[in-house]
Amino acid sequence: MVTKNVQQKQQQQHVDVVVPVPAMVVAAMASPCNFPANKLLRCAIPLAFGFALGIAVAVYLIGSSTPGASIVTGASSSLQLFFPLPSLPPPPPPAAIRKEQQQSPTPPSAPEQTTTINSSAGAASEFVNVGDEELMRMAAAAAAREVGGGGAPKKVAFLFLTRWDLPMAPLWDKFFEGYRGLYNVYVHSDPAFNGSDPGHASAFHRRIIPSKEVKWGQISMVEAERRLLAHALLDDRSNARFLLLSESHVPLFDFPTVYSYLINSTKVYVESYDLPGATGRGRYKRGMSPVVAAAQWRKGSQWFELDRALAGDVVADDVYFPVFARFCRRNCYADEHYLPTFLSIRHPSRVANRSVTWVDWSHGGPHPARFTRMEVTPDFLRWLRGEGGTTTTTTACDYNGGTTTVCFLFARKFLPNSLTRFLRFAPKVMGFG
Missing domain, CATH: 3.90.550 (Spore Coat Polysaccharide Biosynthesis Protein SpsA; Chain A)
Structure with missing residues (x-):
């Protein structure tokens, strides 16, 4: 109920700010304009000013209306808005990687106090x-x-x-x-x-x-x-x-x-x-x-x-x-x-006092449940992500003094034969690939 009230209050505040925008635009454009040729320039100035003012205010409001507590939504992109990533140079394209491999076919020499292990495995x-x-x-x-x-x-x-x-x-x-x-x-x-x-x-x-x-x-x-x-x-x-x-x-x-x-x-x-x-x-x-x-x-x-x-x-x-x-x-x-x-x-x-890895211990025993290929579905993955589902309601957990539905970042134990399903569903469900 508290979360719902906060959301309603935020929505009301957003409405209170947005309402005056058309009024400002109308006021700026309210000077009576007849359109004889000798008055065209005088009419164009308030029209242009009003249009520019309306665009500027609208852009500002759109940019500032992103909720600061967007983490509670569980959306994959919300954390990027709340905590932006450090800037990085773009990764090299595959062609550049292949060229680098051709130019440097052997690995660089190891620094002091290092050793090569698993050399038989390459x-x-x-x-x-x-x-x-x-x-x-x-x-x-x-x-x-x-x-x-x-x-x-x-x-x-x-x-x-x-x-x-x-x-x-x-x-x-x-x-x-x-x-x-x-x-x-x-x-x-x-x-x-x-x-x-x-x-x-x-x-x-x-x-x-x-x-x-x-x-x-x-x-x-x-x-x-x-x-x-x-x-x-x-x-x-x-x-x-x-x-x-x-x-x-x-x-x-x-x-x-x-x-x-x-x-x-x-x-x-x-x-x-x-x-x-x-x-x-x-x-x-x-x-x-x-x-x-x-x-x-x-x-x-x-x-x-x-x-x-x-x-x-x-x-x-x-x-x-x-x-x-x-x-x-x-x-x-x-x-x-x-x-x-x-x-x-x-x-x-x-x-x-919680893990970011989801695992199913519901069946009892010394080992958790294992999941095969056909058990990996978009609905199951969305449920693991805290987006609700047909069998279980969405839960919430603490994060930096607030609550979020993003409780688990990872899950286990998935058998190797489920890989193809993950590669298939990752782009539309998990947002990568």
Whole structure:
């Protein structure tokens, strides 16, 4: 009711401003005009003045009538109006890319302290290759530096934690297209993965970091997440927001909307809640006390979004992470508890207590529902975007002190065979491709 009243008040204010426009035009044109030749010039002056005044006022009102709280509408383009993107040079056309590849068939030489990994896969990467302890130390020091430098725009670091390859990469490439200066991609894959590199034109070209084996439900999941954060902190000081994704993630909005939503947010998007029962409090290990008390134990989705300061705190953590590494074993599932507990203890006011990734847990069990090709429809995608639907009403969530229907920016778990449907529907539903 409050939102409706505010909208009605805004509409009434808009009407009150617009009504006088015709009156001003009429008044300016009200001088009586007969049309003998000797009076034509005298009549033309007020007519021209009135016409120009009317056009100027109308243009001003149209430009100023864009609602400042347009984020509540959930429209993909509204965030661009509220939070305009930094200006960037246009991306090179495909022909220029092909020419560059022909002129430089080999990758540039790696800087000091770097190594080439997954060379058998053709995915040569230039990242620091040191032990995890040293990597975290270096990343913590890098995080303390000021974001950006030299007027560079802030960037979003997309951290992909994958088992093997990225079947949705063609969709993500469409999503990233044209915005190369506003993002970075980092991929943690199985070290045994030997797939081919996607090529220079792809956002995933040579973006695999030095990776280690990851096992589901074990502390190695958190180790991989911290490894991704560390490399992103070291790689580019313009990385301001850090987003964890999987190989089954898909974007629900175009890049400008996602970028504006994250860069301008005053909160970070991590779930952190107290859950009674075996899958919540029941996973707590008594050996964690007194560093982590039972009352401090929290749960949440592992698919986080952090700012640079909190990412730095995570990689610098030498108090809580060692306790999790030692005690959170055998049905503890550290990836669902470490970050929610750590942030709840250290930075509770910074957490939005929600994720920007939608997932369906309604059927129960240890894994969420998976979606196949035929389940991907325009109506389903619009519902995920907060645009309502035939089965469920639109919900709202908090954003920077207000409310918005844009609650989820991404969704998972979609099987590889759904890619063709996403490529087909993305242009008319998600606004890219």
